[in-house]
Amino acid sequence: MQNSVTVIAPVNIAVIKYWGKRNEQLILPINDSLSVTLSTADLCSKTTITADPSYEENKIVLNGKEENFDNERITRCVEMIKHRALESESCSKELLAYKIHVDSENNFPTAAGLASSASGYACLVYALAQLYGLKKQEISDIARMGSGSACRSIYGGFVQWQKGVQLDGKDSIAVQIAPASHWPDLHVLILVVNDSKKKVGSTSGMARSVLTSELIKYRVEKCVPQRIHSITQAIKDRDFSKFAEITMKDSNQFHAICLDTYPPCVYMNDVSHAIVNFVHEFNRNEGETKVAYTFDAGPNACLYLPEKYVKRVLAFFNHVLPNDNQNSVEYLRGTPVDIDEETEF
Numbered sequence: 001m002q003n004s005v006t007v008i009a010p011v012n013i014a015v016i017k018y019w020g021k022r023n024e025q026l027i028l029p030i031n032d033s034l035s036v037t038l039s040t041a042d043l044c045s046k047t048t049i050t051a052d053p054s055y056e057e058n059k060i061v062l063n064g065k066e067e068n069f070d071n072e073r074i075t076r077c078v079e080m081i082k083h084r085a086l087e088s089e090s091c092s093k094e095l096l097a098y099k100i101h102v103d104s105e106n107n108f109p110t111a112a113g114l115a116s117s118a119s120g121y122a123c124l125v126y127a128l129a130q131l132y133g134l135k136k137q138e139i140s141d142i143a144r145m146g147s148g149s150a151c152r153s154i155y156g157g158f159v160q161w162q163k164g165v166q167l168d169g170k171d172s173i174a175v176q177i178a179p180a181s182h183w184p185d186l187h188v189l190i191l192v193v194n195d196s197k198k199k200v201g202s203t204s205g206m207a208r209s210v211l212t213s214e215l216i217k218y219r220v221e222k223c224v225p226q227r228i229h230s231i232t233q234a235i236k237d238r239d240f241s242k243f244a245e246i247t248m249k250d251s252n253q254f255h256a257i258c259l260d261t262y263p264p265c266v267y268m269n270d271v272s273h274a275i276v277n278f279v280h281e282f283n284r285n286e287g288e289t290k291v292a293y294t295f296d297a298g299p300n301a302c303l304y305l306p307e308k309y310v311k312r313v314l315a316f317f318n319h320v321l322p323n324d325n326q327n328s329v330e331y332l333r334g335t336p337v338d339i340d341e342e343t344e345f
Ligand code: DP6
Pocket: 013, 014, 016, 017, 018, 019, 027, 033, 115, 117, 118, 146, 147, 148, 149, 150, 202, 203, 204, 296, 297
Protein backbone atom coordinates (compact mmCIF):
# COMPACT_ATOMS: atom_id res chain seq x y z
CA MET A 1 0.00 0.00 0.00
CA GLN A 2 1.29 3.41 -1.02
CA ASN A 3 2.03 5.58 2.05
CA SER A 4 2.35 8.91 0.29
CA VAL A 5 0.24 10.63 -2.37
CA THR A 6 0.38 13.97 -4.14
CA VAL A 7 -2.71 15.46 -5.71
CA ILE A 8 -3.56 18.67 -7.54
CA ALA A 9 -7.07 20.15 -7.31
CA PRO A 10 -8.41 23.07 -9.31
CA VAL A 11 -10.47 26.05 -8.18
CA ASN A 12 -14.03 26.49 -9.33
CA ILE A 13 -15.88 29.74 -9.91
CA ALA A 14 -19.63 29.69 -9.39
CA VAL A 15 -22.00 31.13 -11.96
CA ILE A 16 -24.96 30.49 -9.65
CA LYS A 17 -23.65 31.35 -6.20
CA TYR A 18 -23.86 29.36 -3.00
CA TRP A 19 -24.74 31.79 -0.24
CA GLY A 20 -26.35 30.67 3.01
CA LYS A 21 -26.49 27.50 5.07
CA ARG A 22 -29.44 25.66 6.59
CA ASN A 23 -27.08 23.64 8.77
CA GLU A 24 -23.78 25.24 9.84
CA GLN A 25 -22.31 22.06 11.28
CA LEU A 26 -22.86 19.83 8.26
CA ILE A 27 -22.43 22.71 5.78
CA LEU A 28 -25.80 22.22 4.09
CA PRO A 29 -26.74 25.06 1.75
CA ILE A 30 -30.09 26.80 1.32
CA ASN A 31 -29.81 26.72 -2.47
CA ASP A 32 -28.29 24.74 -5.31
CA SER A 33 -25.24 26.31 -6.95
CA LEU A 34 -23.42 25.74 -10.21
CA SER A 35 -19.80 26.34 -11.14
CA VAL A 36 -17.08 25.80 -13.70
CA THR A 37 -13.93 23.98 -12.63
CA LEU A 38 -10.95 25.86 -14.05
CA SER A 39 -7.66 24.76 -15.55
CA THR A 40 -4.94 24.53 -13.00
CA ALA A 41 -2.01 26.25 -14.66
CA ASP A 42 -2.56 29.47 -12.76
CA LEU A 43 -4.97 28.40 -10.07
CA CYS A 44 -4.71 25.22 -8.07
CA SER A 45 -3.80 23.61 -4.79
CA LYS A 46 -1.25 20.84 -4.49
CA THR A 47 -1.27 18.56 -1.49
CA THR A 48 1.04 15.75 -0.41
CA ILE A 49 -0.08 13.43 2.38
CA THR A 50 2.23 10.90 3.96
CA ALA A 51 1.26 8.30 6.55
CA ASP A 52 4.12 6.80 8.51
CA PRO A 53 4.44 4.61 11.62
CA SER A 54 7.28 6.83 12.86
CA TYR A 55 5.09 9.97 13.02
CA GLU A 56 4.12 10.86 16.57
CA GLU A 57 1.47 13.43 15.68
CA ASN A 58 -0.63 14.67 12.80
CA LYS A 59 0.75 17.77 11.12
CA ILE A 60 -0.46 20.21 8.49
CA VAL A 61 1.62 22.80 6.65
CA LEU A 62 -0.24 25.33 4.48
CA ASN A 63 1.84 27.45 2.11
CA GLY A 64 4.96 26.70 4.12
CA LYS A 65 3.43 27.59 7.48
CA GLU A 66 2.43 25.02 10.09
CA GLU A 67 -1.26 25.30 11.00
CA ASN A 68 -3.40 23.76 13.69
CA PHE A 69 -4.39 20.23 12.63
CA ASP A 70 -7.14 20.16 15.23
CA ASN A 71 -9.18 22.66 13.28
CA GLU A 72 -12.76 21.31 13.30
CA ARG A 73 -13.16 21.28 9.51
CA ILE A 74 -9.86 19.48 8.89
CA THR A 75 -10.42 16.82 11.54
CA ARG A 76 -13.95 16.19 10.31
CA CYS A 77 -12.73 15.54 6.75
CA VAL A 78 -9.97 13.21 7.98
CA GLU A 79 -12.29 11.30 10.32
CA MET A 80 -15.00 10.88 7.70
CA ILE A 81 -12.63 9.56 5.03
CA LYS A 82 -11.10 7.14 7.54
CA HIS A 83 -14.57 5.99 8.58
CA ARG A 84 -15.52 5.33 4.96
CA ALA A 85 -12.25 3.48 4.34
CA LEU A 86 -12.88 1.32 7.39
CA GLU A 87 -16.44 0.55 6.26
CA SER A 88 -15.39 -0.40 2.76
CA GLU A 89 -12.21 -2.20 3.88
CA SER A 90 -10.33 -0.34 1.15
CA CYS A 91 -7.04 -0.32 3.07
CA SER A 92 -5.35 -1.91 6.05
CA LYS A 93 -6.28 -0.96 9.62
CA GLU A 94 -2.57 -0.47 10.18
CA LEU A 95 -2.36 2.31 7.60
CA LEU A 96 -5.44 3.97 9.08
CA ALA A 97 -3.77 4.01 12.48
CA TYR A 98 -0.65 5.87 11.30
CA LYS A 99 -0.40 9.60 11.93
CA ILE A 100 -0.27 11.74 8.81
CA HIS A 101 1.67 14.77 7.59
CA VAL A 102 -0.11 17.08 5.15
CA ASP A 103 1.76 19.61 3.05
CA SER A 104 -0.43 21.86 0.94
CA GLU A 105 0.20 24.90 -1.20
CA ASN A 106 -1.66 27.13 -3.62
CA ASN A 107 0.12 28.21 -6.77
CA PHE A 108 -1.75 31.51 -6.82
CA PRO A 109 -0.96 34.43 -4.54
CA THR A 110 -2.89 34.14 -1.29
CA ALA A 111 -3.13 37.92 -1.34
CA ALA A 112 -5.24 37.59 -4.47
CA GLY A 113 -8.11 36.64 -2.19
CA LEU A 114 -9.26 33.96 -4.60
CA ALA A 115 -11.34 31.05 -3.42
CA SER A 116 -8.52 28.98 -1.99
CA SER A 117 -10.71 27.01 0.41
CA ALA A 118 -12.50 25.31 -2.50
CA SER A 119 -9.37 23.87 -4.10
CA GLY A 120 -7.64 23.43 -0.72
CA TYR A 121 -10.28 21.21 0.86
CA ALA A 122 -11.02 19.38 -2.41
CA CYS A 123 -7.32 18.59 -2.61
CA LEU A 124 -7.10 17.43 1.01
CA VAL A 125 -10.11 15.13 0.71
CA TYR A 126 -9.08 13.79 -2.71
CA ALA A 127 -5.57 13.05 -1.45
CA LEU A 128 -6.91 11.28 1.67
CA ALA A 129 -9.24 9.21 -0.52
CA GLN A 130 -6.30 8.16 -2.70
CA LEU A 131 -4.14 7.37 0.31
CA TYR A 132 -6.81 5.13 1.83
CA GLY A 133 -7.82 3.44 -1.44
CA LEU A 134 -11.25 5.04 -1.91
CA LYS A 135 -10.84 5.41 -5.67
CA LYS A 136 -14.34 5.39 -7.07
CA GLN A 137 -16.45 6.43 -4.12
CA GLU A 138 -18.50 9.57 -3.68
CA ILE A 139 -16.40 12.02 -1.67
CA SER A 140 -17.92 15.38 -2.58
CA ASP A 141 -20.10 15.20 0.56
CA ILE A 142 -16.90 14.96 2.63
CA ALA A 143 -15.19 17.84 0.78
CA ARG A 144 -18.37 19.84 1.48
CA MET A 145 -17.71 19.44 5.20
CA GLY A 146 -14.37 21.20 4.74
CA SER A 147 -15.79 24.12 2.82
CA GLY A 148 -19.10 24.15 0.95
CA SER A 149 -17.71 25.28 -2.39
CA ALA A 150 -14.98 22.58 -2.20
CA CYS A 151 -17.48 19.85 -3.09
CA ARG A 152 -17.73 21.30 -6.60
CA SER A 153 -13.94 21.08 -7.14
CA ILE A 154 -14.10 17.28 -6.83
CA TYR A 155 -15.46 17.17 -10.38
CA GLY A 156 -14.25 18.78 -13.58
CA GLY A 157 -16.16 20.76 -16.16
CA PHE A 158 -19.61 22.14 -15.27
CA VAL A 159 -20.72 21.11 -11.82
CA GLN A 160 -23.92 21.49 -9.85
CA TRP A 161 -24.00 21.24 -6.07
CA GLN A 162 -27.44 19.86 -5.26
CA LYS A 163 -28.55 21.19 -1.92
CA GLY A 164 -30.32 17.94 -1.05
CA VAL A 165 -33.24 17.41 1.30
CA GLN A 166 -31.98 14.85 3.82
CA LEU A 167 -31.23 16.00 7.34
CA ASP A 168 -27.92 14.12 7.47
CA GLY A 169 -26.72 15.80 4.24
CA LYS A 170 -26.03 12.53 2.41
CA ASP A 171 -27.74 13.87 -0.72
CA SER A 172 -26.04 17.27 -0.60
CA ILE A 173 -23.47 16.37 -3.24
CA ALA A 174 -21.85 17.71 -6.39
CA VAL A 175 -22.68 16.26 -9.81
CA GLN A 176 -21.07 16.96 -13.13
CA ILE A 177 -23.59 18.27 -15.65
CA ALA A 178 -21.12 18.42 -18.57
CA PRO A 179 -17.42 17.67 -18.96
CA ALA A 180 -15.01 20.48 -19.89
CA SER A 181 -14.61 18.96 -23.37
CA HIS A 182 -18.27 19.78 -24.02
CA TRP A 183 -17.47 23.50 -24.37
CA PRO A 184 -13.75 23.94 -25.18
CA ASP A 185 -14.37 27.40 -26.62
CA LEU A 186 -15.31 28.83 -23.23
CA HIS A 187 -12.43 30.75 -21.67
CA VAL A 188 -11.87 32.53 -18.41
CA LEU A 189 -9.98 35.68 -17.47
CA ILE A 190 -9.52 36.44 -13.82
CA LEU A 191 -8.89 40.08 -13.06
CA VAL A 192 -7.10 40.22 -9.74
CA VAL A 193 -7.95 43.61 -8.30
CA ASN A 194 -5.65 44.81 -5.58
CA ASP A 195 -7.48 45.65 -2.42
CA SER A 196 -6.04 45.93 1.03
CA LYS A 197 -9.32 46.22 2.93
CA LYS A 198 -10.19 43.24 5.07
CA LYS A 199 -13.50 41.71 4.00
CA VAL A 200 -15.98 39.71 6.02
CA GLY A 201 -15.18 36.03 5.29
CA SER A 202 -17.71 33.98 3.29
CA THR A 203 -18.63 31.80 6.26
CA SER A 204 -19.63 34.67 8.55
CA GLY A 205 -20.94 36.84 5.71
CA MET A 206 -23.45 34.23 4.58
CA ALA A 207 -24.51 33.47 8.17
CA ARG A 208 -25.24 37.17 8.62
CA SER A 209 -27.22 37.27 5.34
CA VAL A 210 -29.38 34.31 6.39
CA LEU A 211 -30.17 36.08 9.66
CA THR A 212 -30.83 39.57 8.35
CA SER A 213 -31.56 39.72 4.61
CA GLU A 214 -35.13 39.73 3.32
CA LEU A 215 -33.96 39.45 -0.27
CA ILE A 216 -32.20 36.14 0.32
CA LYS A 217 -35.53 34.36 0.86
CA TYR A 218 -36.84 35.67 -2.45
CA ARG A 219 -33.65 34.57 -4.22
CA VAL A 220 -33.72 31.04 -2.80
CA GLU A 221 -37.39 30.40 -3.54
CA LYS A 222 -38.13 32.37 -6.67
CA CYS A 223 -34.86 32.81 -8.57
CA VAL A 224 -32.30 30.07 -8.07
CA PRO A 225 -34.35 27.01 -9.16
CA GLN A 226 -35.31 28.67 -12.47
CA ARG A 227 -31.76 29.93 -13.02
CA ILE A 228 -30.22 26.50 -12.41
CA HIS A 229 -32.63 25.04 -14.93
CA SER A 230 -31.98 27.74 -17.57
CA ILE A 231 -28.20 27.87 -17.21
CA THR A 232 -27.96 24.07 -17.40
CA GLN A 233 -29.84 24.25 -20.68
CA ALA A 234 -27.60 27.11 -21.89
CA ILE A 235 -24.52 24.99 -21.09
CA LYS A 236 -25.99 21.98 -22.88
CA ASP A 237 -26.76 24.17 -25.94
CA ARG A 238 -23.44 26.07 -25.66
CA ASP A 239 -25.59 29.20 -25.78
CA PHE A 240 -23.06 31.81 -24.64
CA SER A 241 -25.30 34.86 -24.46
CA LYS A 242 -27.89 33.06 -22.32
CA PHE A 243 -25.14 31.60 -20.10
CA ALA A 244 -23.60 35.08 -19.76
CA GLU A 245 -26.81 36.89 -18.92
CA ILE A 246 -27.75 34.45 -16.15
CA THR A 247 -24.18 34.52 -14.78
CA MET A 248 -24.11 38.32 -14.54
CA LYS A 249 -27.61 38.57 -13.09
CA ASP A 250 -26.79 36.01 -10.43
CA SER A 251 -23.57 37.76 -9.46
CA ASN A 252 -25.43 41.07 -9.20
CA GLN A 253 -28.19 39.52 -7.12
CA PHE A 254 -25.68 37.88 -4.80
CA HIS A 255 -24.00 41.25 -4.16
CA ALA A 256 -27.40 42.90 -3.73
CA ILE A 257 -28.06 40.38 -0.94
CA CYS A 258 -24.69 41.21 0.59
CA LEU A 259 -25.77 44.86 0.70
CA ASP A 260 -29.20 43.87 2.04
CA THR A 261 -27.37 42.12 4.90
CA TYR A 262 -27.19 44.08 8.12
CA PRO A 263 -24.53 45.33 8.75
CA PRO A 264 -23.85 45.05 5.01
CA CYS A 265 -21.03 42.99 3.49
CA VAL A 266 -19.33 45.09 0.83
CA TYR A 267 -17.15 42.92 -1.37
CA MET A 268 -16.90 44.82 -4.66
CA ASN A 269 -14.87 48.02 -4.83
CA ASP A 270 -14.70 50.91 -7.32
CA VAL A 271 -12.51 48.95 -9.73
CA SER A 272 -14.96 46.00 -9.59
CA HIS A 273 -17.86 48.33 -10.44
CA ALA A 274 -15.82 49.89 -13.25
CA ILE A 275 -15.24 46.37 -14.64
CA VAL A 276 -19.00 45.72 -14.61
CA ASN A 277 -19.60 48.91 -16.59
CA PHE A 278 -16.81 48.12 -19.04
CA VAL A 279 -18.18 44.63 -19.70
CA HIS A 280 -21.62 46.07 -20.50
CA GLU A 281 -19.98 48.72 -22.68
CA PHE A 282 -17.96 46.06 -24.52
CA ASN A 283 -21.08 43.95 -25.10
CA ARG A 284 -23.03 46.99 -26.29
CA ASN A 285 -20.29 47.82 -28.81
CA GLU A 286 -20.36 44.24 -30.07
CA GLY A 287 -24.14 44.32 -30.41
CA GLU A 288 -24.22 40.96 -28.61
CA THR A 289 -23.24 39.57 -25.21
CA LYS A 290 -19.68 38.32 -25.63
CA VAL A 291 -18.30 38.60 -22.09
CA ALA A 292 -19.79 37.83 -18.68
CA TYR A 293 -18.51 38.87 -15.26
CA THR A 294 -18.98 37.25 -11.91
CA PHE A 295 -17.64 38.28 -8.48
CA ASP A 296 -17.23 36.13 -5.38
CA ALA A 297 -16.82 37.49 -1.85
CA GLY A 298 -14.10 39.92 -2.91
CA PRO A 299 -13.28 42.59 -5.53
CA ASN A 300 -11.74 40.26 -8.16
CA ALA A 301 -13.63 39.71 -11.38
CA CYS A 302 -13.92 36.43 -13.19
CA LEU A 303 -14.81 36.93 -16.84
CA TYR A 304 -16.24 34.14 -18.99
CA LEU A 305 -15.84 34.62 -22.74
CA PRO A 306 -15.40 32.72 -26.03
CA GLU A 307 -11.75 32.07 -26.89
CA LYS A 308 -11.60 34.38 -29.87
CA TYR A 309 -12.52 37.35 -27.65
CA VAL A 310 -9.72 36.84 -25.12
CA LYS A 311 -7.15 39.01 -26.92
CA ARG A 312 -9.61 41.79 -27.67
CA VAL A 313 -10.98 41.88 -24.16
CA LEU A 314 -7.46 41.95 -22.72
CA ALA A 315 -6.55 44.84 -25.03
CA PHE A 316 -9.79 46.62 -24.11
CA PHE A 317 -9.14 46.29 -20.38
CA ASN A 318 -5.51 47.32 -20.70
CA HIS A 319 -6.79 50.46 -22.41
CA VAL A 320 -9.68 51.33 -20.05
CA LEU A 321 -7.99 50.12 -16.86
CA PRO A 322 -4.31 50.93 -17.31
CA ASN A 323 -2.12 49.73 -14.48
CA ASP A 324 -1.19 52.84 -12.57
CA ASN A 325 -1.05 53.85 -8.94
CA GLN A 326 -4.81 53.71 -8.55
CA ASN A 327 -5.57 50.51 -10.40
CA SER A 328 -3.41 47.50 -10.31
CA VAL A 329 -4.99 44.59 -12.10
CA GLU A 330 -3.32 41.26 -12.74
CA TYR A 331 -4.75 38.92 -15.40
CA LEU A 332 -4.90 35.14 -15.04
CA ARG A 333 -6.15 32.97 -17.89
CA GLY A 334 -7.97 29.67 -17.67
CA THR A 335 -10.34 27.23 -19.31
CA PRO A 336 -12.80 24.69 -17.95
CA VAL A 337 -10.93 21.52 -17.07
CA ASP A 338 -11.59 17.88 -16.31
CA ILE A 339 -10.03 16.41 -13.23
CA ASP A 340 -8.34 13.21 -14.39
CA GLU A 341 -5.88 14.91 -16.72
CA GLU A 342 -4.71 17.18 -13.96
CA THR A 343 -4.21 14.74 -11.15
CA GLU A 344 -0.81 13.33 -10.42
CA PHE A 345 0.17 10.60 -7.99
C1 DP6 B 1 -19.18 33.57 -2.70
O1 DP6 B 1 -17.43 27.68 0.36
O2 DP6 B 1 -15.96 29.57 1.14
O3 DP6 B 1 -17.59 31.88 -3.26
O4 DP6 B 1 -18.89 26.73 3.16
O5 DP6 B 1 -18.48 28.52 4.83
O6 DP6 B 1 -16.53 27.40 3.72
P1 DP6 B 1 -17.99 27.84 3.59
O7 DP6 B 1 -18.03 28.96 2.46
P2 DP6 B 1 -17.33 28.99 1.03
O8 DP6 B 1 -18.28 30.06 0.29
C2 DP6 B 1 -18.15 30.38 -1.06
C3 DP6 B 1 -19.07 31.49 -1.40
C4 DP6 B 1 -18.90 32.07 -2.78
C5 DP6 B 1 -19.92 31.52 -3.76
C6 DP6 B 1 -19.67 30.15 -4.34
O9 DP6 B 1 -18.50 29.72 -4.48
O10 DP6 B 1 -20.67 29.51 -4.73
